[in-house]
Amino acid sequence: MNALLCQSVDTRQLALSEVDVPTPGPDEVLIRVKFCGVNFPDTLITRGKYQFQPELPFAPGQEVYGEVISTGAQVDHVHPEEMVLASMTWGGFAEFAIAKGVNTYRMPPGARPESAAALLETYATAYHALQDRAEIKPGETLVVLGASGGTGTAAVQLGRVLGCKVIAVASTEAKRQFALENGADDALGYDNLKAQLKAMGGCDVIFDPIGGVSSEQAFRAIKPGGRHLIIGFASGNVPAIPWNLPLLKSASIVGVFWGSFWRNQPDDNRRNVLQLLNWLEAGRIDVKVSHVMPLKDGEKALEAIEKREVQGKLVLSV
Numbered sequence: 001m002n003a004l005l006c007q008s009v010d011t012r013q014l015a016l017s018e019v020d021v022p023t024p025g026p027d028e029v030l031i032r033v034k035f036c037g038v039n040f041p042d043t044l045i046t047r048g049k050y051q052f053q054p055e056l057p058f059a060p061g062q063e064v065y066g067e068v069i070s071t072g073a074q075v076d077h078v079h080p081e082e083m084v085l086a087s088m089t090w091g092g093f094a095e096f097a098i099a100k101g102v103n104t105y106r107m108p109p110g111a112r113p114e115s116a117a118a119l120l121e122t123y124a125t126a127y128h129a130l131q132d133r134a135e136i137k138p139g140e141t142l143v144v145l146g147a148s149g150g151t152g153t154a155a156v157q158l159g160r161v162l163g164c165k166v167i168a169v170a171s172t173e174a175k176r177q178f179a180l181e182n183g184a185d186d187a188l189g190y191d192n193l194k195a196q197l198k199a200m201g202g203c204d205v206i207f208d209p210i211g212g213v214s215s216e217q218a219f220r221a222i223k224p225g226g227r228h229l230i231i232g233f234a235s236g237n238v239p240a241i242p243w244n245l246p247l248l249k250s251a252s253i254v255g256v257f258w259g260s261f262w263r264n265q266p267d268d269n270r271r272n273v274l275q276l277l278n279w280l281e282a283g284r285i286d287v288k289v290s291h292v293m294p295l296k297d298g299e300k301a302l303e304a305i306e307k308r309e310v311q312g313k314l315v316l317s318v
Contacts, residue, residue, distance in 0.1 A: 003094035004298045005057040009048030014093075014299040017057070022091075022098045026072040029104045031084060033318040035117035035292070036092040037063040038301045039150055040209075040234060041259075045090060046302060051259065054090050060298075061092020061316075064099070065107065065117035075101035083107040087120040089259065093298050095318055102266040105273060108281040115280070115287035118150075118313035123276050123285065124269065125231065125258040126154035129207060130162060131272065132261070133254045134227040138163030140204035143197060143221075145214055147184060148175035148311045151231055155207040156184050157285050167200065169193065169214070171308070178311045182288065190214050197221035207231065215239035219251070226251040234308075288312030 001021050007013040024030045042060040044050040065085045068078050078084050084106055086099035107116055130136045142159040146152040147168030159166040160183045168179035168187040176187035188196050194217045197203055202223045208215055211233030219228050219241055230253065246253055262269040279285045290312045293301050301314050 001095040002295070003059040004295055005059055006046045007057050009046060009053075009056070012046045012299070012302070014046070014302075016296055019094075021096045024070060024072045024098055027074045027101050028072045029075055029078060029084070029086065029099050029101055030069045030071070031064060031066040031086060031097050031099060031104075032069050033064045033066040033092065033095060033097050035065045035114050036061045036097075036295075036316045036318060037118040037121060038298070038305060038314045038316060039063070039121045040232065040305055041121070043302050043306050051257075052089055059091050059093040060302075061094070061097070062089060063087045063117060063120045064092045064097050065113050066097070066318075068104075069096065071101065075104075077101070078104050078106060083113075085116040085120060087124075087262070093295060093316065102270060103262060105277060108277045111280055114289050114292055114315045117315050118287050118289055119276065119280065120273065121258075122150040122154040122313065123158065123287070124262070124273055125151050125256065126158050126207070127272050127276060128258050128261050128269070129229045129231060129256040130155065130158055130205070132268070133256050134205045134229055136162055136164060136205050139165075141165045141167065141201065142205045142207060143167045143169060143203040143218055144179075144184070144207045145169045145210045145218060146234060147179040147182075147187070149209065149234065149308070150310075150313050151209045152179075152207070153182055153288050153312045154285075156182050161279060161284050164205075167197070167203065169218070175311060190217075193217040194220045202226075205229065209234050211235045211239050212237040213239070216241050216245075219245055219253075222249055222251045224250045228253045230255050289315050291315070292317050
């Protein structure tokens, strides 16, 4: 089979290569990949900066849509020839991919294949953050940093589904307009963010995949009892928030690591994903896929994410 393999994390060399079709283990599913979602962690793992690092060479790619080819003996909820979406830590940039059975789901009726391929990483992360980690409540004000990116787009939509007022924060007018069209109530830029948010009454929950100086600016506008969700550091800078701020505000800084959640609490994660699939089927969420690119252009796709040129999600066609 063809796979787009990362040959080096020093220079991130990706090349189409011929490799053997993998064999599923007892709790795994072999999937013929049709589409593969591209995510910010893919840019990290191909530069040697992710929490987990496979041996070289490897195919990146953490979520796919495709056809079940075979299953291990312990998997009985999906079967050969069924269309599914699935998540994995790497291996999706290939014609065939292996996923754990617990992370494999039947395709909901009526959903677009490219949307199904882009659902799990971002929407499951955002839902875990808002529902499990923040325990967000209807009527609360949610601020979403990086609101036009993959997880930001998901958080804006899910905030509305969960009954919150959603304030989107994005770097350009085009991205702010995209966030408003995606369901945000208001959209702000990063300049004078603390003052802008305080003028709007502050916020209860901050969804933060960006890091850097904007994290502290947003936190200084949080309400007493607020929760600042740490999703990642797309800015490249890990903030150093003064510890007196959470003390004085009686506010919490809450880590969100969905990869650990689905590994350690698979049943809870499955409950969340099934809820997302119900909302997708009902039209309550709409995965925004901005571009579909061929597998051979996977390196270009990663570069586009690094340069913040993508609004919503980018998907590879295999």
